[in-house]
Amino acid sequence: MGRKTAGIKLVKRKGNPNWYAEGTLFKRRVRQSTSTASKEEATLILNDIVNQLKRKHVYGEEDSVVDFNAVAAKYLNESNKVSIKEDARYIEQMAPYIGEQPMNKIYRGYDGQNDPTPLEQFILDRAKNKVSARTINYALSVLNIIGNKAVKRWRGSGGKPLIPFWNSVPSIDSEEAKALGLRPKRQVGPISWKEQTVLFNELPEFNRDMCLFKVNTGCREQEVCQLHWSWLVQRDDGIWFFEIPEGFVKNRMKRVVVLNDIAKSVIQKRRGGHPKYVFVYKGHSVNKMNGTAFRKARKRATKKLPSLRNVGIHNLKHTYGARLRVAGVPEEDRNFLTGHKGRMSMTTYYSVPELTKMLEYSNRVCKLDDRLILLKRKAG
Numbered sequence: 001m002g003r004k005t006a007g008i009k010l011v012k013r014k015g016n017p018n019w020y021a022e023g024t025l026f027k028r029r030v031r032q033s034t035s036t037a038s039k040e041e042a043t044l045i046l047n048d049i050v051n052q053l054k055r056k057h058v059y060g061e062e063d064s065v066v067d068f069n070a071v072a073a074k075y076l077n078e079s080n081k082v083s084i085k086e087d088a089r090y091i092e093q094m095a096p097y098i099g100e101q102p103m104n105k106i107y108r109g110y111d112g113q114n115d116p117t118p119l120e121q122f123i124l125d126r127a128k129n130k131v132s133a134r135t136i137n138y139a140l141s142v143l144n145i146i147g148n149k150a151v152k153r154w155r156g157s158g159g160k161p162l163i164p165f166w167n168s169v170p171s172i173d174s175e176e177a178k179a180l181g182l183r184p185k186r187q188v189g190p191i192s193w194k195e196q197t198v199l200f201n202e203l204p205e206f207n208r209d210m211c212l213f214k215v216n217t218g219c220r221e222q223e224v225c226q227l228h229w230s231w232l233v234q235r236d237d238g239i240w241f242f243e244i245p246e247g248f249v250k251n252r253m254k255r256v257v258v259l260n261d262i263a264k265s266v267i268q269k270r271r272g273g274h275p276k277y278v279f280v281y282k283g284h285s286v287n288k289m290n291g292t293a294f295r296k297a298r299k300r301a302t303k304k305l306p307s308l309r310n311v312g313i314h315n316l317k318h319t320y321g322a323r324l325r326v327a328g329v330p331e332e333d334r335n336f337l338t339g340h341k342g343r344m345s346m347t348t349y350y351s352v353p354e355l356t357k358m359l360e361y362s363n364r365v366c367k368l369d370d371r372l373i374l375l376k377r378k379a380g
Contacts, residue, residue, distance in 0.1 A: 008050060010034070010042050017175070018109070021046050025053050033109025036170045048167045066163050068106065068143075069099040071150045074162075082222055082250055085287075090139040097122040103147060103163045108170060119143075119169065124180075133177035144168050188314050190322035193367060198305045202297040206281045209266050210289050211316055213279075216263040216365065218320035218338035220250055221313050223257075225286050227278040232267070239355050240264050255339050258355065260362035289313045320365060327364035337362055 008023035008030050019034045019042035030049060034042040072091045081087065097118040098106050108120050116124060126136050147166035154162040172182070191199070196215065200208050214224050223244055231242045242257040249255045259267060267278065274280040290313045302308045317338065324334045337358060 008046065010039070010046055018042075020109075021049050025050065028053060029112075031112040032107070034170075037173075037175070041170065045167060048165065051165070066150070066156070067100050067102055068146075069095060071103060071146050071154075071162065072099075074154065075146045075149065080247070082248060087142050090142045093126075094119075094122055094139060094143065098143075103150060104165060104167075106143070106147075106169070107167060123172070127180040127182050131182070133172045133174075133180075133182040136182070137171040140169050140171050188312070188318055190319040191308075191311055191315050195305060195308055195311065196319070199298065199301045199308055199311065202301045204293050204297070206279065206286070207289065207291075207293045207297065209270060210279050210286070211294075211313075213263055213266045214289070214313070215316040215319050216260055216266075216362070217257050218317050218324075219257060220317065220339065221289050222250075223248065223255070223339070224279060225288060228276060229274075229278060230276075232278075235355075237352070237356075239359055240267070241355070249339065256336075257339075258337065258358045258362050260359065260366055262366050263362075323365040324361065327361070329361045329364065333358065333361055 007025040008021055010019045011022050013020055017037040019036065019039060021030055021032045021034060021042075023030055030053075032049065034045040036042050036045070072095070076084065076088055076091065079087070101118060106119055107117055108123070110116055110120065122139075123136055126139075144166075147163070147168070150162040151164070151166045152161070156162045172180070200211060203211060210224050213219070214221070219227075226248050227242065227244075231244055232240065233243055234240050240259040242259070244255040244257060246254045257263075270278050274283065274285075277285045279286055294313065298308060298311065321334060321338045324337060329337070
């Protein structure tokens with residue numbers, strides 16, 4: 001038996017792990033998938049459905065006519081996220097499917113005729129294109145962010161929320177991903193020195209320099225791509241660091257990136273390439289590191305070392321953090337070096353003793369393999 005709430009109950013259908021909300025309330029027939037196999041999550045969605053119908057019948061609230069295109073445009077115009085360009089790309093992908101739909105009509109699953117909803121069709125089409133579950137889930141997370149802002153922050157006429165409610169869209173879990181034939185989520189963890197050498201030797205020069213810098217500083221992908229020469233500080237005592245403004249950092253806090261010997265060598269090698277950006281390709285800034293060049297290099301490297309099959313750009317940041325931990329660097333200092341929030345103020349780390357200590361810690365992760373890679377590229 002299903003769980004019943006005010007004339008509508010949760011039921012299971014043969015051959016489908018997800019719960020469905022079915023029944024009649026206020027003379028309105030409901031037959032809707034909750035898109036989740038979790039009874040707890042399905043119950044929350046069922047309650048949202050009931051509350052939606054009550055608001056319309058009892059209080060006379062009309063369905064929201066604010067569509068996805070409208071709230072997405074507001075989100076893009078007002079957001080100051082570092083990764084807003086990436087969000088815009090996912091919004092552009094979803095727009096042909098749900099762009100003209102009212103926000104409170106957007107949900108996953110199948111309708112009464114067992115046809116996929118527009119959002120579900122988006123997921124099915126992305127799955128056919130061999131997109132990973134992680135990529136699809138990122139798009140769904142952007143949709144949920146927009147929906148929640150429209151309810152909690154943005155106001156329409158009369159000071160009312162831009163939309164009266166938002167039913168959060170469930171993400172794709174591992175079981176569903178397998179059923180859809182989606183690529184498994186890449187394992188985000190450190191890589192070995194051997195894996196690094198094999199992979200880096202397959203990379204083109206501009207991509208290799210970026211990866212070598214990333215694995216020796218723990219910078220995020222966009223911090224590397226957007227790195228400006230004007231942010232570089234070269235002290236008389238030989239300590240070099242980049243001072244990245246808060247507007248370019250994910251956690252919106254100014255970041256100091258101390259350069260160990262390898263990272264400094266990469267920067268010296270890149271001088272003269274571009275007046276503004278440190279890392280460029282054919283005279284232009286690089287939008288992302290995980291492009292065609294990286295993927296082709298990984299494919300070649302995987303033939304030599306199969307364990308590289310699921311290695312991505314973010315593994316390099318984890319590698320730096322893991323090597324710092326193995327080298328005995330305290331957690332608070334690891335957080336600073338990898339750009340995570342810590343208890344100590346930024347002012348503390350600007351002091352000469354602290355910068356010297358950070359440089360010594362960061363140099364602990366250097367290895368001869370990295371120097372050989374640099375020398376090889378210079379010789380070539």
